[in-house]
Amino acid sequence: MKHTLAVLVENRPGVLTHISGLISRRAFNIESIAASLTEESDTTRITIDVEADDELELEQVVNQLSKLINVIKIINLTAVDSIHRELAMIKVKANPHTRSDIVDIVDIFRAKIVDVNRQTMVIELTGEPSKIDALCEVLIDYGIIEIVRTGKIALSRGPVPAKDM
Amino acid sequence: MKIIGAQAVIESLKNEGVEVVFGYPGGKVLTLYDELYQADFHHILTRHEQGAAHAADGYARATGKVGVCIATSGPGATNLVTGIATAYMDSVPLVAIAGQVEVPLIGRDSFQESDIRGITTPITKHNYLVKKIEELPTVIKEAFYIASTGRPGPVVIEIAKDLFGEVFDYQYPEAITLRGYEPVFAGNEEAISKVVEELKQAKRPLVFVGGGVHIADAAEEIREFLKLTGFPVISTLMGLGAVPGNFEQNLGMAGMHGTYAANMATTECDLLLGIGVRFNDRVTGLLEKFAPAAKVIHCDIDPAEINKNVRADLRVVGDLRWTLAQLCKMVKELEQTELTERVTDWNKTVQNWKTEKPLTYEQRPRQIMPQAVVEKVSQITQGDAIVVTDVGQHQMWVAQYYNFTHKRSLLTSGGLGTMGYGLPAAIGAQIGLPDKTVVLFSGDGGMMMNCQELATAAELNLPIKMFVINNMVLGMVAQWQRMFYGERYSHSSIKGKTDFVKLAEAMGVTGFRATKPEEIDEVIAKAFNTPGPVLVDIWVAEDENVLPMVPGGATLDQMVLEG
Numbered sequence: 001m002k003h004t005l006a007v008l009v010e011n012r013p014g015v016l017t018h019i020s021g022l023i024s025r026r027a028f029n030i031e032s033i034a035a036s037l038t039e040e041s042d043t044t045r046i047t048i049d050v051e052a053d054d055e056l057e058l059e060q061v062v063n064q065l066s067k068l069i070n071v072i073k074i075i076n077l078t079a080v081d082s083i084h085r086e087l088a089m090i091k092v093k094a095n096p097h098t099r100s101d102i103v104d105i106v107d108i109f110r111a112k113i114v115d116v117n118r119q120t121m122v123i124e125l126t127g128e129p130s131k132i133d134a135l136c137e138v139l140i141d142y143g144i145i146e147i148v149r150t151g152k153i154a155l156s157r158g159p160v161p162a163k164d165m
Numbered sequence: 166m167k168i169i170g171a172q173a174v175i176e177s178l179k180n181e182g183v184e185v186v187f188g189y190p191g192g193k194v195l196t197l198y199d200e201l202y203q204a205d206f207h208h209i210l211t212r213h214e215q216g217a218a219h220a221a222d223g224y225a226r227a228t229g230k231v232g233v234c235i236a237t238s239g240p241g242a243t244n245l246v247t248g249i250a251t252a253y254m255d256s257v258p259l260v261a262i263a264g265q266v267e268v269p270l271i272g273r274d275s276f277q278e279s280d281i282r283g284i285t286t287p288i289t290k291h292n293y294l295v296k297k298i299e300e301l302p303t304v305i306k307e308a309f310y311i312a313s314t315g316r317p318g319p320v321v322i323e324i325a326k327d328l329f330g331e332v333f334d335y336q337y338p339e340a341i342t343l344r345g346y347e348p349v350f351a352g353n354e355e356a357i358s359k360v361v362e363e364l365k366q367a368k369r370p371l372v373f374v375g376g377g378v379h380i381a382d383a384a385e386e387i388r389e390f391l392k393l394t395g396f397p398v399i400s401t402l403m404g405l406g407a408v409p410g411n412f413e414q415n416l417g418m419a420g421m422h423g424t425y426a427a428n429m430a431t432t433e434c435d436l437l438l439g440i441g442v443r444f445n446d447r448v449t450g451l452l453e454k455f456a457p458a459a460k461v462i463h464c465d466i467d468p469a470e471i472n473k474n475v476r477a478d479l480r481v482v483g484d485l486r487w488t489l490a491q492l493c494k495m496v497k498e499l500e501q502t503e504l505t506e507r508v509t510d511w512n513k514t515v516q517n518w519k520t521e522k523p524l525t526y527e528q529r530p531r532q533i534m535p536q537a538v539v540e541k542v543s544q545i546t547q548g549d550a551i552v553v554t555d556v557g558q559h560q561m562w563v564a565q566y567y568n569f570t571h572k573r574s575l576l577t578s579g580g581l582g583t584m585g586y587g588l589p590a591a592i593g594a595q596i597g598l599p600d601k602t603v604v605l606f607s608g609d610g611g612m613m614m615n616c617q618e619l620a621t622a623a624e625l626n627l628p629i630k631m632f633v634i635n636n637m638v639l640g641m642v643a644q645w646q647r648m649f650y651g652e653r654y655s656h657s658s659i660k661g662k663t664d665f666v667k668l669a670e671a672m673g674v675t676g677f678r679a680t681k682p683e684e685i686d687e688v689i690a691k692a693f694n695t696p697g698p699v700l701v702d703i704w705v706a707e708d709e710n711v712l713p714m715v716p717g718g719a720t721l722d723q724m725v726l727e728g
């Protein structure tokens with residue numbers, strides 16, 4: 001099963017090396033990782049999507065990550081009501097014949113067109129990773145030139161921040 | 166006070182109570198070495214940086230204090246790596262200080278530059294690269310705190326060269342805050358009650374002690390617990406000495422080269438109480454069939470150890486000194502015989518295993534048996550020595566045939582299995598405990614891996630008694646080749662022309678040799694009666710196997726008992 005972990009870490013040099021090094025040497029199955037600044041300047045938040053067969057495997061991931069000195073707190077956001085989003089930008093082939101079809105698709109997905117030229121369009125979409133997958137699937141027919149995705153970020157609903165959970 | 170970075174390092178070391186450092190100078194630590202010289206700080210010059218790391222490790226294991234080593238950037242620091250990894254696997258508190266090229270030169274493949282922080286990330290508890298002088302005191306304070314608390318481990322501090330000469334306003338912090346690091350001491354009392362309930366239910370309980378007991382300094386507590394419960398006990402390699410070898414309930418070491426009784430008891434027990442153990446593959450055999458009948462209780466300070474290898478039915482996360490003290494307290498509240506009487510039959514069974522199939526080896530009239538050497542040294546030292554080993558067959562024979570009676574009396578690379586560990590670790594141990602007898606067992610393979618440190622031992626006139634169990638082969642490799650590779654001895658013969666006695670003498674160490682069984686008693690006595698460092702080259706049977714042996718992938722009760 002896939003779990004989304006919010007990992008709060010010290011905003012210091014080398015932290016990402018420690019995290020990625022641990023994930024690789026313990027052979028944890030990570031699908032996505034995204035790091036960013038937070039409301040506190042000394043804290044970085046890393047959202048990790050990890051695939052774990054059972055509770056024990058997940059517990060190992062959490063316990064091993066927690067051992068890192070710069071890891072302050074880990075919250076499993078899969079266990080609480082939370083919002084999951086990813087941002088993608090997709091560059092797709094678009095000529096005068098296909099352009100309006102693509103615009104229709106973009107509308108259906110509530111995506112945005114952020115760049116157009118004579119040969120291509122860049123589409124921006126924010127949503128659950130599965131929604132982005134679905135859009136990419138449809139756009140394949142038109143010819144995708146390149147895709148960039150941020151990796152998933154997640155936030156709990158309700159007033160309590162992860163640091164206080 | 167206004168001082169330079171190099172002075173700040175020394176001041177900080179003094180503040181941490183560091184009495185001695187092990188190291189090797191070089192370009193990027195010249196300023197630091199200049200200050201060591203001017204401050205007349207106690208520094209042990211090894212002959213290789215790996216020696217410095219192992220010596221600091223041996224010092225730490227023997228004394229319980231943090232070991233400190235210093236090396237220059239690049240190759241100096243990479244030479245520390247094996248020593249740091251060794252300390253990491255065995256949870257040894259170590260602070261390694263490495264030079265780094267000047268801040269403006271970092272990242273430009275400068276002369277003697279390597280990314281030591283990156284290299285040591287997987288093998289340290291934590292590491293730092295200091296590029297701003299004002300961060301230096303806090304980093305050092307944190308490093309010592311992290312290395313020595315909770316589950317100890319090595320911490321690397323890389324310091325850019327220009328910082329050593331930079332003047333700044335030095336102040337050593339009194340306290341530090343680490344939001345992400347809070348080592349536990351006391352655990353959950355409710356968990357303790359649950360454990361005691363299980364102890365009361367068990368018909369065939371078994372206590373399993375590991376190196377964590379030494380680290381937590383809980384040998385007295387575990388001995389008391391065993392007396393109170395009457396339960397039999399087994400040990401990992403790292404746990405040896407926590408319970409005296411000749412203690413009746415002690416079944417000895419478990420695992421690949423464990424005793425018959427220990428491995429049978431593990432297989433048959435219905436409750437396994439693991440205390441400060443990692444359930445490493447050398448001790449479990451085939452993991453799926455490990456202790457198949459047992460409920461497993463796991464007590465450790467590191468929550469990440471729980472369920473890492475063996476699934477625990479109950480856990481107590483806390484300092485073992487706390488855990489064992491609580492267990493003793495609660496067991497004392499029970500009827501005095503409530504636990505001991507329950508296990509009478511079980512104790513008879515395990516004692517039968519012990520007497521039925523004790524550790525044994527074949528005596529040969531013309532060849533020295535390595536086990537006999539260990540037994541003789543054990544007899545002479547009466548367990549009152551710090552015993553250091555290298556890695557391989559001799560290490561296992563020491564584990565099997567030396568009667569360990571004291572805590573922290575065996576220093577051995579258990580987790581990483583580092584050949585070349587023994588000699589420098591013995592040097593560190595002798596520096597830390599100058600009045601103790603330090604005995605080194607090494608092999609002819611391991612001895613060669615860091616034999617340059619004979620020069621260090623000689624220079625300092627350290628009275629280490631070194632026994633080279635010389636079988637002219639890489640014994641453990643040859644044993645596997647004999648047992649599992651159709652006797653194809655691929656590159657395990659090291660019959661060369663090395664004369665260990667001459668090697669010792671060339672380095673300034675007294676050398677003796679024994680080649681026949683009748684010479685053993687005399688040469689060992691002579692070694693102990695000769696002042697200063699002594700190396701005894703003992704030619705032993707080449708084809709002797711370490712037995713019992715659980716072959717890789719087999720269960721613990723599938724031991725090979727005879728060759």
